[in-house]
Amino acid sequence: MSFAWATPYEPKSDLARWFDDRLPLPRLVHGAVGGGYPVPRNLNYAWNFGVLAGIFLMIQIVTGIVLAMHYYASADGAFNSVEHIMRDVNGGWMLRYAHANGASFFFIVVYIHIFRGLFYASYKAPRELIWMLGLVIYLLMMATAFMGYVLPWGQMSYWGAQVITGFFSAIPLVGEPIRVWLLGGFVPDQAALTRFFSLHYLMPFVIAGVVILHIWSLHIPGSSNPTGVDVKTEKDTLPFHPFYTAKDGWFAGFFLLLYCAILFFAPNALGHPDNYIPANGLSTPAHIVPEWYFLPFYAILKSFTVDFIMPAKLWGVIAMFGSILLLFFLSWLDRSPVRSGHYRPVFKRFFWILVIDVFVLGWAGGSTPTPAVVAISQIATAYYFAHFLIILPLIAKFERPMPLPSSITASVLHGENEESAPYGLAKTAPVAAV
Amino acid sequence: MIRKIGPIVGLGFVFVLFLSLFSGLSAYFQAPPEATAEEEFHKHPKKLHLASDGPLGHFDRQQLQRGFQVYKEVCAACHGLKLVAFRDLAALGYEEPEIKAIANQWLTEVPSVNPDTGEVASRKAVPSDRFPSPYANDTAARAANNNAYPPDLSLMTKARHNGPAYVHSLLTGYEAQQPAELLKKFPAAKTSPGLYYNPYFANLNIAMPPPITSDGQVTYADGTMATVDQMSADVSAFLTWTAEPKLENRHRWGLVVLTFLLFATILGYLSYRNIWASAKRKVAPVGPLDPANMARREEAKDERGIAG
Amino acid sequence: MATLEEPQVANGPDANVADGGVRRRDFINIAAVSFAGVGAAAIVLPLVNQMSPSADVLALASTEIDISKIAPGQAIKTTWQKQPVFVRNLMPAEIAAAKKVPLSELRDPQSLSERTKPGKENWLITMGVCTHLGCIPLGTGEGENRGEFGGYFCPCHGSHYDTAARIRKGPAPTNLLVPEYAFTSDTVVTIG
Numbered sequence: 001m002s003f004a005w006a007t008p009y010e011p012k013s014d015l016a017r018w019f020d021d022r023l024p025l026p027r028l029v030h031g032a033v034g035g036g037y038p039v040p041r042n043l044n045y046a047w048n049f050g051v052l053a054g055i056f057l058m059i060q061i062v063t064g065i066v067l068a069m070h071y072y073a074s075a076d077g078a079f080n081s082v083e084h085i086m087r088d089v090n091g092g093w094m095l096r097y098a099h100a101n102g103a104s105f106f107f108i109v110v111y112i113h114i115f116r117g118l119f120y121a122s123y124k125a126p127r128e129l130i131w132m133l134g135l136v137i138y139l140l141m142m143a144t145a146f147m148g149y150v151l152p153w154g155q156m157s158y159w160g161a162q163v164i165t166g167f168f169s170a171i172p173l174v175g176e177p178i179r180v181w182l183l184g185g186f187v188p189d190q191a192a193l194t195r196f197f198s199l200h201y202l203m204p205f206v207i208a209g210v211v212i213l214h215i216w217s218l219h220i221p222g223s224s225n226p227t228g229v230d231v232k233t234e235k236d237t238l239p240f241h242p243f244y245t246a247k248d249g250w251f252a253g254f255f256l257l258l259y260c261a262i263l264f265f266a267p268n269a270l271g272h273p274d275n276y277i278p279a280n281g282l283s284t285p286a287h288i289v290p291e292w293y294f295l296p297f298y299a300i301l302k303s304f305t306v307d308f309i310m311p312a313k314l315w316g317v318i319a320m321f322g323s324i325l326l327l328f329f330l331s332w333l334d335r336s337p338v339r340s341g342h343y344r345p346v347f348k349r350f351f352w353i354l355v356i357d358v359f360v361l362g363w364a365g366g367s368t369p370t371p372a373v374v375a376i377s378q379i380a381t382a383y384y385f386a387h388f389l390i391i392l393p394l395i396a397k398f399e400r401p402m403p404l405p406s407s408i409t410a411s412v413l414h415g416e417n418e419e420s421a422p423y424g425l426a427k428t429a430p431v432a433a434v
Numbered sequence: 435m436i437r438k439i440g441p442i443v444g445l446g447f448v449f450v451l452f453l454s455l456f457s458g459l460s461a462y463f464q465a466p467p468e469a470t471a472e473e474e475f476h477k478h479p480k481k482l483h484l485a486s487d488g489p490l491g492h493f494d495r496q497q498l499q500r501g502f503q504v505y506k507e508v509c510a511a512c513h514g515l516k517l518v519a520f521r522d523l524a525a526l527g528y529e530e531p532e533i534k535a536i537a538n539q540w541l542t543e544v545p546s547v548n549p550d551t552g553e554v555a556s557r558k559a560v561p562s563d564r565f566p567s568p569y570a571n572d573t574a575a576r577a578a579n580n581n582a583y584p585p586d587l588s589l590m591t592k593a594r595h596n597g598p599a600y601v602h603s604l605l606t607g608y609e610a611q612q613p614a615e616l617l618k619k620f621p622a623a624k625t626s627p628g629l630y631y632n633p634y635f636a637n638l639n640i641a642m643p644p645p646i647t648s649d650g651q652v653t654y655a656d657g658t659m660a661t662v663d664q665m666s667a668d669v670s671a672f673l674t675w676t677a678e679p680k681l682e683n684r685h686r687w688g689l690v691v692l693t694f695l696l697f698a699t700i701l702g703y704l705s706y707r708n709i710w711a712s713a714k715r716k717v718a719p720v721g722p723l724d725p726a727n728m729a730r731r732e733e734a735k736d737e738r739g740i741a742g
Numbered sequence: 743m744a745t746l747e748e749p750q751v752a753n754g755p756d757a758n759v760a761d762g763g764v765r766r767r768d769f770i771n772i773a774a775v776s777f778a779g780v781g782a783a784a785i786v787l788p789l790v791n792q793m794s795p796s797a798d799v800l801a802l803a804s805t806e807i808d809i810s811k812i813a814p815g816q817a818i819k820t821t822w823q824k825q826p827v828f829v830r831n832l833m834p835a836e837i838a839a840a841k842k843v844p845l846s847e848l849r850d851p852q853s854l855s856e857r858t859k860p861g862k863e864n865w866l867i868t869m870g871v872c873t874h875l876g877c878i879p880l881g882t883g884e885g886e887n888r889g890e891f892g893g894y895f896c897p898c899h900g901s902h903y904d905t906a907a908r909i910r911k912g913p914a915p916t917n918l919l920v921p922e923y924a925f926t927s928d929t930v931v932t933i934g
Contacts (some may be wrong), residue, residue: 519798519801561801694784696783697777697923698774698777702774702777705774
């Protein structure tokens, strides 16, 4: 791997040697997640969420493949096939709830993972490509989840598909033809359902491929760490196995505990009752809302209510996609030489305002659009764009960051002889060495 | 370059948003939106306690059987239950011959084809059949019910927020007269003929006439007093079962899985601490604000003060 | 004067080998991994089980047949578990012919009484699937070819079955299969 002191792979048995000579897979695994991959020793639990996301991807793929053995992608039969799974298939109720709640937990984990990246500026050089590949994964996840939600063909499935494909008609000139092309019809119907099923089955494997690129590109510079200071010596790192396999392992158990608590005791808490009503193209539900993980973007979409050069609807669509696309440019918007938010007090405050802002957007997206809610979502949307496009570049330029520890080992020691404080406590001047 | 374009794009979005905000606020203050009848007079469901509530919930089979009886005698004439099969009633405690009889004597027959002439016909249900719909199709259902479609009840308690309580409140919540206040404020919300006022219904006026009107409408086989409230609660419990027949299974497995995961997590955590014991920093994590270090800092300051 | 203390870096549990061989402190690691392994294995069970027939398929695993309308000498074709079943009401002559055949002559020796229920010898209920390669033999309908032995005839490769549906000539290896059935009344048979 990239660090000189990484333990090289030594086959432990003749069989292992025979295999490794012909296909260096054991060597690859050793260097990627085994004793041969040095990782900074000071990672906190925010670093657990990448592996957790991989686990949930695996859960979704396995439960999805098994559900596809019983699901029936017909406009007449899809809803009934899902109920057949829930009632008649052996353990079907568990598989269905596992898959539906697995999607929610996949997004929870990925959001925490993204916010870790935002706070510790994991998007900065040399990790820009990891960040961008991650955003590609996120976009693919959103597409996969949207199409998956259409498959049960409930009221929210149908009307959600109507709304989302309706975005495309906002594009001038080519919008409506694109929308009809996507649906294979004028409204979501049989053609749309079968192609969504096909693509929903395909996309997780595309995601898996991009995840491999994401991890591969990570293993070139190695993981970042909470201080943002680069790895300098062997003392700064620990081999991934057994230290981080153990840490990831126990925390995964804990997180699966939360997942199973929801799955077995509140499986419909994150869903919407309207999706237990079969789709009816002639009856619009009182409030069409997407699943909770799309709510902030839904709020951004609905915030633009005034025509200005472009129609309001087009502003909403552009802003909604723009809110994710601008993240691709984060490494160039935020030019601060310091990575970690722990050493950037101004940045840190704005970061937490952003977190609150995203929760407010989520709340607004799920609420009935009364004038008050719309006004709040407009302010929150304005802050979101201002944060990334205006505030971050300004902070990077004018902020005075705190001094950094000289190395990871030094910060771990918390010795007061260090140049800087352990993170979060730099209130006193450094003490002269006596 | 990005740092120049970025803020411009950002300001653009912010500007359009403030335009929207301003226009929204001025529209609000010029013409505040009026309350609707639904907003003011719609009631949230009353609390309903069922055996199936909570993480350790289970089904009260006696209550389910009573609820099934209410469904059969009151609701089945108009409302289907097409996702439930007669054989599923075994979960309520009925024996096989009882189920065969229930299926055979059901008020509607299952559509089939005459084997000799090929004409559309019907046959008596068998346990492997699902409950046949009371109407041939949606159009027939509407035609028989003043253009209102009586929804299938299989999933009703999952298809409404707070479903079981909603069903119970709806059935017991009919009011013979609309409140005078409502008629005064919202004369347009007057109940038209063919509809009935029920504040628990989202639109306040529902096409279904009160189905359970008097005590004793159903004579329970187990002798329980059949008050309107009792019958409504029983049928709500029954519909909770039809929507989620695997509830007890789910709770039981939930306990098993959570217990296992708790043990696995604890063992995992202990193993983690064991492995990391060798890698933790040897110096106790005492920071600069620790009193011992503060004292030493004071000393060092004094020394420096003295020294120069 | 504080000194910089080096952390005792142990890049693995090897540094703690107190006694040779199994380290007591590793039991917790082994326990944790075993628990996780048991969990992983347990997850496989529902994944495999879900492929078994679902409740609605199992509900159709047994069928009831009304035999009141079948006259002696007649047969009907019906289905059970989505496969054809022949139900024949044997005539006395057919019963006699079946009983006359010595078992040593049969490729798959079975007597008529072994293939019918006691007291209901005239009711021959068999699968309608030729035991050679699975075609549906002729002989149930009026005027159909019943082969050289007066039972059933499979046109695909020329298997002849006798009045007790036993293989007499042709490539089929065994007699037409008699499924599990019972008379739930004089006019109703439950198969499966």
